[in-house]
Amino acid sequence: MAYFSSAISNPRHHHLRLLSPNALPHDVNLNKLFSASQCRPLPLSPHRSPIFRLDFISRRARKEASKSKILASVTVSLHTWVDTPVEISPEVVKLPKGDVWSVHKFGGTCVGSSERIKNVANIILNDDSERKLVVVSAMSKVTDMMYDLINRAQSRDESYVSALDAVLDKHRATALDLLDEDGLSSFLSRLHHDIANLKAMLRAIYIAGHATESFTDFVVGHGELWSAQMLSYVIRKAGVDCQWMDTREVLVVNPTNTNQVDPDYIESERRLEKWYSRNPASTVIATGFIASTPQNIPTTLKRDGSDFSAAIMGALFEARQVTIWTDVDGVYSADPRKVSEAVILKTLSYQEAWEMSYFGANVLHPRTIIPVMKYNIPIIIRNIFNLSATGTKICRSPADQTEDGQSLESFVKGFATIDNLALVNVEGTGMAGVPGTASAIFGAVKDVGANVIMISQASSEHSVCFAVPEKEVKAVAEALQSRFRQALDAGRLSQDLFSFFIYVSPYLSSQVAIIPNCSILATVGQKMASTPGVSATLFNALAKANINVRAIAQGCSEYNITVVLKREDCIRALRAVHSRFYLSRTTIAMGIIGPGLIGSTLLDQLRDQAATLKEEFNIDLRVMGITGSSTMLLSDSSIDLSSWRELKQQKGEVADMEKFVHHVHGNHFIPNTVLVDCTADSTVAGYYHDWLRKGIHVVTPNKKANSGPLDQYLKLRALQRQSYTHYFYEATVGAGLPIISTLRGLLETGDKILRIEGIFSGTLSYIFNNFIGNRTFSEVVAEAKQEGFTEPDPRDDLSGTDVCRKVIILARESGLKLELSDIPVESLVPEPLKVRNKFNRSTLKAQACASAEEFMQKLPEFDHELTNKRQAAEEDGDVLRFVGVVDVVNEEGEVKLRRYKKDHPFAQLSGSDNIIAFTTTRYKEQPLIVRGPGAGAQVTAGGVFSDILRLASYLGAPS
């Protein structure tokens, strides 16, 4: 009787199936049988059928035993034990499908050297799946070497011979490193045999001067044949039952007319079953990339073919999962070369991966996803060089997407871009309701084989807009023209390529505009388009980064929102949206200009508050650059604020404002930029317009821009109103006191300002609060300077210029169109010490002091002037106060030294207090008064800081 069936396929592995264990006489001792026949059992698989199954591997077969000898041995042993003749009948081993299989794919870099092949073998050996199917590419560079052989041969370049030797050497050297004994000799004999064949084939190509496609495919596919064999020998060396598969015997594909191939699953499955019955190993190493046509002609799976091979194999085996090993940790939320804060996505749905790939993310070729989708087989992308990274799992419904209570962010997975596109916009009044318009337009596009990447049509049907690769747009335009040639010939159309009219039908005339230099930004995420708020957040982030959107398309699939932008905006847009969805904080890149008293105090405050802002307010402020007038310090990530002074000294470079701004704004991943001008320089102030126009926000305590020439001020404000960039300058008046914001609040809520009057100078307030008893004027001025209340040049305070600037700022804020020179100012600078003053030529004196230091030295000589004034006031029971007035009703202002009675609120101040009284329609009887220290490093830097935080809140930080 037949106790066993046999599926013996090669001289090494002998698979016998015990047909019915119960039929075996009970005294048959299988272990003895095995040892007598010099076979040993392999680990048994879980019983899947009532037929008990044993696998035997022959030790003796390692030497020279033939299949028949082993069979004879088993037969004899059985005969001995059973005492009856034993029949072993041939059997076809059925391909086990399903969860038992795990598929791995290793690309060229993974098998690029003998060390790496060993590493791959270890990964396979450590996978405890019951069965493994491993798809390998050729060793890195080998496919290119093979194509090069063809190129050399067909251009009749004899050097193909030496190039082929290099291919031989590379594989021989690798095999010598990896293999031993018979593994090595059988691999080398096969290698030499292949090389001899290739040499003959290349010779034929050399003679013909041409290689057919199938010749080429045959030649290039050898890289995979060799890497698969070497790897299988290494695995076998570890005692594992392993076969290598030349996938050309199994995988059958049909060419398509788009230079792709379609797998023939039915035929491939039939061939796989046949192959497996001859090679029933638990580990199979299969060649990637190559396949056959139905006529058994070698072919390839084209670009990214090995991933495709793995996916098809996964489907044929109905595997548990397909792991694609590569050199990155997984799929990133955006191209990490463009967005350095891109994160690895833990999961992606098939559709998300598909959309990401389609829109240029280097994930997987979209076709790789199709075979596995059918059987819901997950694809895992993992890094072979970082086994600790879990990678990205691409599957039907990733767990984290189905959980409740998810945030908006989880609906958006990733961002991808496509550059070098042109937008074609067909617009016309006669298009609405005319059937066939789209067909006529896209028919013309199809005729030139152009690929339409996205389409958008307004529901009014007045315009259809679509994006095509830039290199195809000329042909598209010409196709549209030639399609409607009749109308063109009749002279009814303009022939201008970039804007011409077409007649789609006798009733319809349309204009076609071509917008070159465009890019697509695709935002991908399952269900995001159907979740309220996601697209609003997306477009809001684009608007805040000052990016103009040219066209929008949202697929009905709800997996993707596509926008078309100017190419030069693309990376910034990518960073802006990525940061909005992925940086959990409002991240702002900052450039600090003028690290003097206020600038450096601000940097210290930023240093001390950074952690709290991050943790409690989700605001991430990153100082990317600090520039003084001679040196600047730049950083790619952010400057360590605990040592910026030392760093600036050690690593500082020559200050260059253009480079500084470009670095802070353009050279990194953070979409929002603010430049903080802490100088008193009008040149710096002169840049604001340009910065705001570029989308850079500006915060400053510098009064020069708002009190400079009126036309420039108006231009600046107009720009600010129409753009999404912000310009904040609260500290220009009353330092940290809420003066500008109070005034804005009154105006915006409809109050009418009648008059603003106050003590606007911290310096002069301090001076007159402390200029008492027998103290001298110059002594108190020096103290005010020492306290950090004065301008860089104290004459700006004493001359009334600083107060005048504040008066102008408030006057303009209240709607008055005044110039600095419109305000009469009383100066306290002794006549001989005055400096050139642009707005008051009468104060120009030949013997004017050269520097602020010289001025301070000479000031005591003139103390008596102010002492006399003060004494005269005191004699009348008055105090002196230096005030500014904005008379909104009469559209004028003034700055002067006035006397006040001792019980007047202006006489009650201390320190550097400012006091500002707003008389308005609502605050008519009693003015609204703001009072407090109005100068000094801490309060001023604090005012600047609070403007920065206001900006953060405008940009989306929680308020």
Ligand SMILES: NC(=O)C1=CN([C@@H]2O[C@H](COP(=O)(O)OP(=O)(O)OC[C@H]3O[C@@H](n4cnc5c(N)ncnc54)[C@H](O)[C@@H]3O)[C@@H](O)[C@H]2O)C=CC1
């Ligand atoms: N000190 C105070 O209490 C208040 C000051 N302010 C304003 O704050 C600003 C700064 O004042 P301070 O810090 O006291 O002056 P500061 O003289 O200590 O600092 C100014 C810094 O700017 C640098 N600088 C000048 N021109 C530059 C340029 N073109 N590029 C780069 N850096 C340049 C200087 O080298 C210096 O380090 C001024 O506009 C002032 O009006 C406003 C309110 C109160």
Ligand SMILES: N[C@@H](CC=O)C(=O)O
């Ligand atoms: N020097 C100024 C500083 C604030 O603007 C002042 O004294 O008020």
Ligand code: NA
């Ligand atoms: Na202020």
